[in-house]
Amino acid sequence: MTHLxxxxxxxxxxxTGEEIPGGWVAIPDGLVEAIGRPGGEPEADEVVSVREGLVTPGLVNTHHHIFQNLTRAYGPAANLSLVDWLKAQFPLWSQLDEEAVYVSTWIGLAELALGGCTTTTDHLYLHPKPRLIDAEIAAxxxxxxxxxxxxxxxxxRQEQGGLAPNSMVEDEDDILADSERLILAYHDRSPGAMLRIALAPTSPWTVTPELMKRTxxxxxxxxxRLxxxxAQDRDEDVFCLEHFDRRPIDQFEEVGWGSERSWVAHCIFVNDEEIQRLGSWRTGVAHCxxxxxxxxxxxxxxxxxRRAGVPVGLGCDGSASVDHASLWLEARTALLLGRLRGGPTAMSARDAxxxxxxxxxxxxxxxxxxxxIVPGGAADLVVWPLTGVAFAGAHTDPVEALLRCGPTSALHTIVNGRFVVRGGQVTHPGLEExxxxxxxxxxxxxxxxxxAG
Ligand SMILES: [Zn+2]
Incomplete structure (x- = not known):
């Protein structure tokens, strides 16, 4: 019998093109077994009726630095440029250790689940202590x-034009050895995998070209994956032209990263020809x-x-540069920003x-x-509540309502067939502690x- x-x-x-009023999803384990229209529901151990709820696939976060939730809305850095903002945060981040990574990841993942996220990546690029990725995997x-x-x-290093204190800079052989160790220890290639590792130098201008190539x-x-x-910042153009005599996308290609294996965060400062090249490589972009x-x-x-064939995903980015980690809010913001940039037909709620x-x-x-949400796909889905003051009067299109009304968060977040959020609450009992x-x-x-001063 179906479990849920x-x-x-x-x-x-x-x-996948289907929108089913009154629809149902049968979940026997970690995968979806069947979906359907009203009347065909199978029996199940646990039946959850979600009237006035919109059911969507779980949202997937493609860019984040979760540890930054320890330094959210940090006043001294609040109104600085990207480079100065980073320099102001480094003295705080130099204190990262296993306990800090474990606890910040735990809280960060709980926050993501409340915002309708079922899968997330994390980009932990500072390693002042060993085994920090192991700590976030445990969380x-x-x-x-x-x-x-x-x-x-x-x-x-700083004498090479780096931004971080040398005490936080790693040896490149150590980076590659630890990368290989993590992949061999944790990377799960099977369908339905709960954990996969990717490799992620911070940017082509904060590591050496040799490390980009070797990675x-x-x-x-x-x-x-990589x-x-x-192409996040104008300063990056200047640095790349000065040090490599190339633009960032050219440098990215030069070090062997222009491929379907890669996805990159931001990618704001590109010209038309570079957009076409990213599309021909099928390199993904995490829009933040x-x-x-x-x-x-x-x-x-x-x-x-999207027109050029570039896969575009959504990212909330680090918790000290955005300070929240709700993918619902990011999807809504992508909708607003897409329309502001391209006009009212440029981005619908369904596009976002x-x-x-x-x-x-x-x-x-x-x-x-x-x-x-397909038979054989992962049993990762979100039930969004379309009730209460925020949704009063929204009767014609639940998908447009989801991102135009609000604010809201997940009623239920189900990952691998299990409730991570239920009734708007994190199910794990350890949240307060x-x-x-x-x-x-x-x-x-x-x-x-x-x-330290
Ligand atoms: Zn980032």
């Missing part, structure tokens, strides 16, 4: 989110609209990317939802498995940084 049946949805949106297993951590890296070779040899920041606006970077050409699901799944190399631990670490970082 979600039924009576006001609308079930599969993101993900406890919460139950599907997790694609990336082994980030930062190797450009791409390692990813090819061990068949894992991630980095690209709130981050781009808060750091005043610019607006990524999302519609042009497609970016947050199907596009994001493609960025993570899991097209057809995540970001859709973990918030206390988070508060202690965050305050101790501030105290230490203030004392």
């Amino acid at each position: 049946l979600i039924r009576d949805a006001e609308l079930l949106v599969t993101m 993900a297993r406890e919460i139950g989110l599907r997790f694609h951590p990336t082994r980030g890296s930062y190797s450009r 791409a070779e390692l990813a090819e040899r061990l068949d894992v 991630h980095t920041h690209l 609209p709130s981050s781009n606006m808060l750091l005043a970077g610019g607006i990524a050409p999302v519609q042009e990317y 939802l497609e970016v947050a699901t199907v596009g994001s799944a493609a960025c993570l190399g899991r097209r057809g498995e995540l970001g859709v 973990m918030l206390r631990r988070h508060d202690r670490i965050s305050r101790s970082w501030l105290t230490a940084a203030t004392a």
Whole structure:
């Protein structure tokens, strides 16, 4: 018998072209077994009726730096440019250790689940202590989110033009050895995998070209994906022209990253020819609209990317450059920004939802498995409440209502057939204790940084 049946949805949106009023989803284990129209529901151990609920695939987050939730809305850095903002945060982040990563990841994943996210990546690029990725994997297993951590890296020393203190810069042989260790220890290639590793130098201008090349070779040899920041800031153009005599996209290609194996964050400052090249490679783009606006970077050409065949996913970016991690809010922001840039026909709520699901799944190399509700696909879905003051009067189109009305968050978030959020609450009983631990670490970082002066 089916383990779990979600039924009576006001609308079930599969993101494969089907939208079923009164639809149901049968979930025997970690995969969806069947979906259907009212009347054909199978029996199940547990039946959850979700009248006045919109059911969508779980949202997929393609770019984040979760540890930054320890330094959210940090006043001294609040109104600085990207480079100065980074420099102001480094003294705080130099205190990262296993406990800080474990606790911040735990809280960060709980926050993501509340905002309708079922799969997330994380880009942890500072490693002042060893085994930090191991600590975040432990947190993900406890919460139950599907997790694609990336082994980030930062190797450009200050005398080479790097931004971080040399004490936080890693040796490149150590980076590659730890990358290989993590892939061999954790990377799960099977369908329905809960955990996959990718490799992620911070950006082509904060590591050496040699590390970019060697990382791409390692990813090819061990068949894992590649991630980095690209074309995020005008300063990056200046740096790349000065140091490499090339624009960022050219440098990206030069070091062997122009491929379907890669997905990149932001990608704002590109010309028409570069958009076509990214499309021909099928390199994915993680669109991070709130981050781009808060750091005043610019607006990524999302519609042009999609027309050129570039998979575009959604990312909330780090919790100190955006300060929230709700993918619902990011999807809504992508909708607003897309329309502001391209006019009222440039982006619909369905387009924004497609970016947050199907596009994001493609960025993570899991097209057809995540970001859709189909028999045989992952049992990752969200029930959105379409009730209460915020949705009063919205009767004709639940999908447009989801992103135009609000604010809202998930009623239920189901990952791998299990409730991570139920009735708007995180199901794990440890949330309050973990918030206390988070508060202690965050305050101790501030105290230490203030004392250091
Ligand atoms: Zn980022």
